Amino acid sequence: xxxxxxxxxxxxxxxxxxxxxxxxxxxxxxxxxxxxxxxxxxxxxxxxxxxxxxxxxxxxxxxxxxxxxxxxxxxxxxxxxxxxxxxxxxxxxxxxxxxxxxxxxxxxxxxxxxxxxxxxxxxxxxxxxxxxxxxxxxxxxxxxxxxxxxxxxxxxxxxxxxxxxxxxxxxxxxxxxxxxxxxxxxxxxxxxxxxxxxxxxxxxxxxxxxxxxxxxxxxxxxxxxxxxxxxxxxxxxxxxxxxxxxxxxxxxxxxxxxxxxxxxxxxxxxxxxxxxxxxxxxxxxxxxxxxxxxxxxxxxxxxxxxxxxxxxxx
Ligand SMILES: [Zn+2]
Numbered sequence: 389x390x391x392x393x394x395x396x397x398x399x400x401x402x403x404x405x406x407x408x409x410x411x412x413x414x415x416x417x418x419x420x421x422x423x424x425x426x427x428x429x430x431x432x433x434x435x436x437x438x439x440x441x442x443x444x445x446x447x448x449x450x451x452x453x454x455x456x457x458x459x460x461x462x463x464x465x466x467x468x469x470x471x472x473x474x475x476x477x478x479x480x481x482x483x484x485x486x487x488x489x490x491x492x493x494x495x496x497x498x499x500x501x502x503x504x505x506x507x508x509x510x511x512x513x514x515x516x517x518x519x520x521x522x523x524x525x526x527x528x529x530x531x532x533x534x535x536x537x538x539x540x541x542x543x544x545x546x547x548x549x550x551x552x553x554x555x556x557x558x559x560x561x562x563x564x565x566x567x568x569x570x571x572x573x574x575x576x577x578x579x580x581x582x583x584x585x586x587x588x589x590x591x592x593x594x595x596x597x598x599x600x601x602x603x604x605x606x607x608x609x610x611x612x613x614x615x616x617x618x619x620x621x622x623x624x625x626x627x628x629x630x631x632x633x634x635x636x637x638x639x640x641x642x643x644x645x646x647x648x649x650x651x652x653x654x655x656x657x658x659x660x661x662x663x664x665x666x667x668x669x670x671x672x673x674x675x676x677x678x679x680x681x682x683x684x685x686x687x688x689x690x691x692x693x694x695x696x697x698x699x700x701x702x
Pocket of ligand 1: 642643671
């Protein structure tokens with residue numbers, strides 16, 4: 389069964405709308421209902437789960453993640469349950485930040501499970517803020533220093549690095565990620581019910597689930613071809629981050645207005661800021677290392693729309 393779609397595979401068919409205002413560009417038409425795979429009727433058996441977990445933990449990314457976490461005094465099984473399909477998927481989508489340099493902190497879990505857990509981490513990293521025009525940009529100190537250095541270098545070349553969408557370009561709260569998630573889930577449920585693809589009772593049940601269960605249920609529906617992106621043609625994870633999993637919560641992410649300018653991307657990369665989330669074209673992640681070190685960190689380069697993405701090699 390197809391239980392996991394790697395970001396690299398998905399890249400071939402999907403485009404970004406992660407950020408408000410990203411222009412929609414041509415994309416493949418949605419599959420017809422008759423093309424949809426049959427509904428999953430049973431959970432994967434233990435042999436399948438074990439095999440998928442083994443594949444995951446045998447990957448170059450997991451090896452690098454383990455080295456990085458051990459250096460921080462953390463065991464990888466504390467960060468992510470390799471037997472949990474959703475956690476594996478979230479780590480594959482957003483996990484690059486967990487191999488960032490020792491100059492920054494990383495969250496204790498691959499997904500924050502509550503607003504309190506997230507707020508505690510955000511306080512512990514003692515973020516710093518700087519104004520970019522009217523926008524207050526708040527990041528972990530090493531990430532902010534590197535961004536300011538990149539901006540200074542850009543200025544020297546007559547270029548700009550500005551936050552896309554104001555303060556939300558950097559730090560976000562758990563409630564922000566929940567709001568963005570719900571802004572996709574609610575319309576998608578209504579759409580699939582009105583298309584007779586989903587029973588109203590099932591939609592109500594799904595809507596009432598709490599975070600982790602709802603993420604799992606939504607991804608399960610997507611395996612049946614019922615996608616939850618804004619135009620219902622792609623996975624919700626190409627559209628918004630799962631609640632609690634956004635790199636913006638860790639204050640290691642910045643959305644740049646000038647993301648299409650190759651010179652700006654090169655300057656950001658020289659200062660440790662790389663693109664690590666496929667489809668998310670304006671989004672940069674602070675890893676705090678040089679580009680030549682990225683492969684040794686278990687990341688692989690994928691090119692999408694002329695932009696280099698360094699994603700977990702799983
Ligand atoms: Zn972003």
